[in-house]
Amino acid sequence: MKRYSAFAIAREALRNHTGWQRAWASPEPRAKYDVIIIGAGGHGLATAYYLGKNFGITNVAVLEKGWLGGGNTGRNTTIIRSNYLQDPSAAIYEKARSLYETLSQDLNYNIMFSPRGVMMLAQTQAEVRGYERTAHANALQGVKTEFVAPDRVKLLCPIINIDGPRYPVLGALWQARGGTARHDAVAWGYARACSQMGMHIIQRCEVTGVRREGGRVTGVSTTRGDIGCDKLGIVVAGHSGHVAEMAGFRLPLESVALQALVSEPIKPCMDVVVMANTVHGYMSQSDKGEMVIGGGTDGFNNYTQRGSFHHIEETVRALVETFPMISRLKMLRQWGGIVDMTGDRSPILSKTPLEGCYINCGWGTGGFKSIPGSGWGMAELMAKGASPLTAAFGLERFREGRFIDESVAAGVAH
Numbered sequence: 001m002k003r004y005s006a007f008a009i010a011r012e013a014l015r016n017h018t019g020w021q022r023a024w025a026s027p028e029p030r031a032k033y034d035v036i037i038i039g040a041g042g043h044g045l046a047t048a049y050y051l052g053k054n055f056g057i058t059n060v061a062v063l064e065k066g067w068l069g070g071g072n073t074g075r076n077t078t079i080i081r082s083n084y085l086q087d088p089s090a091a092i093y094e095k096a097r098s099l100y101e102t103l104s105q106d107l108n109y110n111i112m113f114s115p116r117g118v119m120m121l122a123q124t125q126a127e128v129r130g131y132e133r134t135a136h137a138n139a140l141q142g143v144k145t146e147f148v149a150p151d152r153v154k155l156l157c158p159i160i161n162i163d164g165p166r167y168p169v170l171g172a173l174w175q176a177r178g179g180t181a182r183h184d185a186v187a188w189g190y191a192r193a194c195s196q197m198g199m200h201i202i203q204r205c206e207v208t209g210v211r212r213e214g215g216r217v218t219g220v221s222t223t224r225g226d227i228g229c230d231k232l233g234i235v236v237a238g239h240s241g242h243v244a245e246m247a248g249f250r251l252p253l254e255s256v257a258l259q260a261l262v263s264e265p266i267k268p269c270m271d272v273v274v275m276a277n278t279v280h281g282y283m284s285q286s287d288k289g290e291m292v293i294g295g296g297t298d299g300f301n302n303y304t305q306r307g308s309f310h311h312i313e314e315t316v317r318a319l320v321e322t323f324p325m326i327s328r329l330k331m332l333r334q335w336g337g338i339v340d341m342t343g344d345r346s347p348i349l350s351k352t353p354l355e356g357c358y359i360n361c362g363w364g365t366g367g368f369k370s371i372p373g374s375g376w377g378m379a380e381l382m383a384k385g386a387s388p389l390t391a392a393f394g395l396e397r398f399r400e401g402r403f404i405d406e407s408v409a410a411g412v413a414h
């Protein structure tokens with residue numbers, strides 16, 4: 001496959017763009033692979049990519065029931081940060097953030113990483129203490145964050161009303177190298193790189209059963225026939241409980257709809273990402289000028305990819321309070337995704353009771369930011385049976401009561 005470069009763009013401009021190749025192949029499934037990954041979202045594709053890149057395992061198929069990146073990966077608000085409280089979280093999220101810094105070069109695909117800075121507003125004394133604590137924890141973990149005063153908040157984001165009618169801004173947890181990336185491009189970039197290594201990405205191929213023999217996985221049944229494998233990775237976010245049931249085990253997860261919306265495009269007015277936990281809403285401005293707004297999760301389990309209407313009202317009310325200048329903007333579109341929530345708001349990257357079967361799920365409202373780190377760790381876990389990045393995130397922690405409580409860091413959906 002030809003590399004993308006400035007020279008290639010110039011060459012194709014001169015010949016009417018007739019020389020571009022397909023970004024990835026659409027092959028027919030083989031009878032058997034060394035590894036099958038279920039789910040062509042960011043986490044599944046990144047797992048496949050690092051299996052090939054770091055361990056030379058390329059006889060891999062990624063099976064997707066819909067289209068590539070059509071799950072939460074293509075529906076999220078793209079916030080990237082690593083300012084979590086607990087050490088295992090900081091390690092995997094910071095690994096991901098640092099991989100994002102050079103991912104465009106690594107994949108030879110522009111994922112539009114924009115480290116514009118992420119600010120989490122403190123609007124109560126409890127939040128001030130919580131974020132100061134996180135800043136201290138981050139300093140020990142080698143994650144660069146700082147707690148900033150209200151005047152710095154105003155300087156970084158002039159459109160914020162720091163005197164807020166209900167909750168004045170008392171400061172913020174600021175991560176200068178946090179930011180955003182283009183979500184589709186992350187999925188497409190990994191897919192292209194996997195295809196280039198000879199892996200099969202098979203879309204419109206729903207897994208309907210997990211085949212096993214003597215407690216070991218032997219393959220999957222799909223809408224395109226049975227396919228064998230030595231190892232299986234289940235990476236299906238909101239559908240994890242459903243697919244785990246096919247493999248014969250249960251997960252401590254709930255699936256709920258999380259929604260987002262964008263406004264009509266306006267001139268650039270905000271060059272940071274702001275999250276307001278107390279009033280609950282978060283906002284950034286896309287390169288097209290739309291204000292990208294994140295809402296909350298539905299308060300009940302469901303599999304709709306819409307989200308309930310009253311959340312739009314609640315989120316917009318919270319953000320109008322924080323950014324009064326958006327009050328007359330029109331909403332352009334709204335959508336939702338199904339997120340998989342664990343009780344401690346931390347993910348599961350784990351072996352399972354079925355030998356040869358691994359699971360990566362539970363990223364809930366915040367797994368876009370972790371895609372490269374999660375793929376890196378999951379690939380190591382699947383290739384070697386253990387990884388320092390995933391060690392704390394095993395399924396056994398729920399039985400042993402060893403929770404990784406990130407309910408504050410993940411308190412606002414992001």
Ligand SMILES: Cc1cc2nc3c(=O)[nH]c(=O)nc-3n(C[C@H](O)[C@H](O)[C@H](O)COP(=O)(O)OP(=O)(O)OC[C@H]3O[C@@H](n4cnc5c(N)ncnc54)[C@H](O)[C@@H]3O)c2cc1C
Binds near residue numbers: 067080335365366369
């Ligand atoms: C509205 C919204 C906003 C968000 N904002 C942020 C944010 O700002 N920052 C952040 O870090 N995170 C955010 N998230 C969370 C983030 O999007 C997810 O954690 C992440 O994308 C999960 O990626 P994934 O690859 O695990 O899942 P997905 O991208 O959902 O991929 C799973 C894939 O598995 C496929 N699949 C399911 N069942 C089967 C089957 N039986 N057979 C074959 N394929 C199957 C699905 O079709 C899907 O494509 C947000 C999520 C939503 C919904």
